[in-house]
Amino acid sequence: MLLRNAKIIDLNGPHNGKTLDLRIEDGLIAELAQRLKAKDGEEIKDCAGLCISPGFTDVGAYLGDPGHEEREDIESLRAAAAAGGYTTVGVLPNTDPVRQSVADVAYLLGHNGAHPTDLAPLAALSKNLAGKDLTEMLELNGAGVLVFTDGPKRRVSGSLLKRTLAYARVRDLVVMISPYDETLVPEGQMHEGEVSTSLGLRGIPDMSETIPLKEALDILAYTEGILYVHLLSTAAGVAEIRRAKALGMKVYATVSAHHLQFTDAELADFDPNFKMLPPLRGAADREALIGGLKDGTIDAIVSNHVARHGEEKDLEFSYADFGALGLQTAFRQALLALDGHLSLAEIVGKFSAAPTLLLGSAPLHLRAAAPANLTLFAPDGKSKFSAAELKGKTKNSPLIGQTLPGKIHGVVNNGTAIWNQ
Numbered sequence: 230m231l232l233r234n235a236k237i238i239d240l241n242g243p244h245n246g247k248t249l250d251l252r253i254e255d256g257l258i259a260e261l262a263q264r265l266k267a268k269d270g271e272e273i274k275d276c277a278g279l280c281i282s283p284g285f286t287d288v289g290a291y292l293g294d295p296g297h298e299e300r301e302d303i304e305s306l307r308a309a310a311a312a313g314g315y316t317t318v319g320v321l322p323n324t325d326p327v328r329q330s331v332a333d334v335a336y337l338l339g340h341n342g343a344h345p346t347d348l349a350p351l352a353a354l355s356k357n358l359a360g361k362d363l364t365e366m367l368e369l370n371g372a373g374v375l376v377f378t379d380g381p382k383r384r385v386s387g388s389l390l391k392r393t394l395a396y397a398r399v400r401d402l403v404v405m406i407s408p409y410d411e412t413l414v415p416e417g418q419m420h421e422g423e424v425s426t427s428l429g430l431r432g433i434p435d436m437s438e439t440i441p442l443k444e445a446l447d448i449l450a451y452t453e454g455i456l457y458v459h460l461l462s463t464a465a466g467v468a469e470i471r472r473a474k475a476l477g478m479k480v481y482a483t484v485s486a487h488h489l490q491f492t493d494a495e496l497a498d499f500d501p502n503f504k505m506l507p508p509l510r511g512a513a514d515r516e517a518l519i520g521g522l523k524d525g526t527i528d529a530i531v532s533n534h535v536a537r538h539g540e541e542k543d544l545e546f547s548y549a550d551f552g553a554l555g556l557q558t559a560f561r562q563a564l565l566a567l568d569g570h571l572s573l574a575e576i577v578g579k580f581s582a583a584p585t586l587l588l589g590s591a592p593l594h595l596r597a598a599a600p601a602n603l604t605l606f607a608p609d610g611k612s613k614f615s616a617a618e619l620k621g622k623t624k625n626s627p628l629i630g631q632t633l634p635g636k637i638h639g640v641v642n643n644g645t646a647i648w649n650q
Contacts, residue, residue, distance in 0.1 A: 230254075230646070231267055235276035235605070239283060240574040240582065242594035251281065253601040256644035261597060274648075276605060276638075282577045283593040284316025284602040284642055286584040288483060289351070289378075289405070289459050290534040290556060295336075296325025301536035301621055306556070307346045308620035312649055313532070313557040314580070314604040316642040319349040319588050322358070323380045329353040329364045334372040345642040349588050354379045354393055354404060360386055363393060370400055375589035378405035381460060381506055382551070384412070387444055394454030403589075405457035408442035408466070409507060418547055420493040420508040428496065430547070433508050435463045442466055446473045446480065455479040457587060460533060462488055462507035464517030471526040481587060482526065484518050485533035486559035487627065489566035491515075495627070501542050501549035502627040505533065519570050522579065529583040530576075532559040536623045554626040558614060560606070561633040568634075573608055603641040610636060 230253040237244040250265040251258055267273055287310065293300035310318050320337070322328035328337070334350045341347045352374040356362045366377055377393065379385060385406050393404050411417075414433045419425050421432025442458065446469060449456045461467060461484050473480045487505060492512050495503045503509060521527040535552030542549050563576050571579075581604075582592035593602050614628045639648040 230272045230274065231265060232281065233273060233275050233277070235279055235281040237595055238280045238574050238577045239595045240578040243596055245574060251595070253641065256601055258595060258597055258599050258601050261595065279605050279607055279638055280573075281595065282604050282606070283581040283595065284604050284640060285314045285560065285580040286317040286319070286588060287315050287532050287534070287556065287559070288319040288529065288584050288587050289531055290318050290320050291536060291552070292320040292324065292348070293536060294324065300538055300623060303340055303348065305621040307344055309534070309554070309556040310346045311640050311647045312618070312620050312637060314560050314606055314637040314640060315556060316345055316602050316604065316640050317347045317349055317585070317588065318556070319351050319376065321380045322351055322353040322378065327353050327357055329356060329369070331368060331372040334369060334374055338373055342643055343645070345640040345645050345647050347642065350374055351376045351378055351405070353377070354385065355389060358383055360384065360389055363396065366393070366396060366402055367400065370402055376403045376405050376457065376587070378459070381407040382409060382411065383407075384410055384441065385445070387448060390445055391448050391452060394449060394452040394456065398452070398454050401455060403455045403457055405459050406445055407459045407507070408438050408445060410437050410441045413437045413440065419496050419504065420510045422493060422511050424493045424496060428499070435465050438463050438507060439465045439469065442469050446478065449473070449478055449480060450476070456481070458482045460485055460507055460531070461518065461521070461527060462510050462514065464514045467517045467521040467526055471521070471524070474526060481528045482521070483529045483531045483587070484522065484527050485531055486555060486562040486566070487533060487553060488515065488518055489530070490562045491627065499546040500627070501544065501546055502553055502625050504546065504549055504551055505535070505553045506551045519567065522567070523570055529587055530559065530563050530579040531584065532556045536621055537625045538623045542625045552625065554619070554621065554623065557618065557620065558626065558628045558633065560637065561635050562628070564608060564634045601641050601644075605638040605640070607636045607638060608634070610634065612636065
């Protein structure tokens with residue numbers, strides 16, 4: 230395959246900002262240069278006006294397989310991911326049964342290699358996500374797992390976190406938490422503030438995030454382990470991570486694209502597609518999250534992709550489940566929300582190099598002999614996102630009807646390519 234006239238967007242890479250031809254052979258980048266001569270039988274794609282970057286990586290998407298394939302299966306998740314520019318998706322362990330054995334990990338990894346989007350297994354931190362006994366972390370690590378988590382909406386007790394952070398130091402394994410204390414917000418529906426009061430909905434205050442976060446960081450300081458804080462949503466949470474990093478703690482953070490674009494004001498019409506965890510917060514929180522990305526407090530942007538079918542979403546707001554789709558739109562949302570705040574190369578880095586590091590791999594750069602793991606996109610232009618574009622089994626996207634910049638044109642990985650129409 231020969232990709233012509235592509236602008237390279239690869240922060241800290243040797244060709245960042247250059248417009249070059251890329252030759253791909255046997256799954257590798259064979260050559261990068263201007264005006265490469267085509268070989269007989271070579272597929273040629275003109276990429277004039279397009280950008281090429283290292284493939285995007287997501288951390289913490291929900292996969293319904295096994296147990297809830299009616300929401301999302303491997304095929305539907307991969308279709309959505311490829312349409313969003315992702316070549317790797319780290320999927321949560323909250324399947325049924327829970328992903329907590331070597332066989333569970335092998336099942337997932339066995340699907341990789343024949344599709345441009347690989348799935349990276351995140352494994353359960355505690356057996357059956359019950360918050361009591363540790364899983365066989367070293368055994369699971371040997372099977373290919375680096376990151377251990379009980380996922381969002383699971384309170385990790387101080388005792389469990391202390392044990393796991395200390396135990397994980399044996400091999401520099403990583404514990405990932407989403408700080409949220411449900412006991413502080415019984416029946417909470419949305420961010421606690423003026424909007425929740427005006428709508429008469431029970432609020433979810435900032436302290437539901439900051440109290441468990443402060444405890445986790447104190448334990449991290451004591452154990453000297455490695456901690457990922459997944460899905461920051463509050464200004465106070467950003468301040469806590471900034472403080473911890475300044476003290477030299479090994480702590481890394483993510484934010485969802487939804488929280489960069491939207492605030493709790495979106496819930497004024499009781500649209501359950503905006504009902505997610507962590508909840509959409511206030512305008513000041515959104516500004517703080519963007520500031521955290523700019524100064525490096527927040528390392529990566531993620532999709533917070535949670536598929537929920539109609540029977541779980543098409544309900545009165547208080548009864549509707551939490552969760553929104555995000556894989557297909559996250560990058561375009563970031564282009565919109567971060568315009569004027571981060572450069573295009575910096576935004577791409579938050580989708581590629583940073584989350585790749587979080588999953589334990591060195592960032593890929595576009596150079597000769599490197600794997601051809603690529604995302605092709607146009608940063609310019611605008612279009613309205615429609616339900617017809619959704620690739621998964623569900624329609625719970627808050628982006629339907631929204632006008633977004635840019636377009637994902639395709640992904641290349643594992644010697645295969647998918648081009649979006």
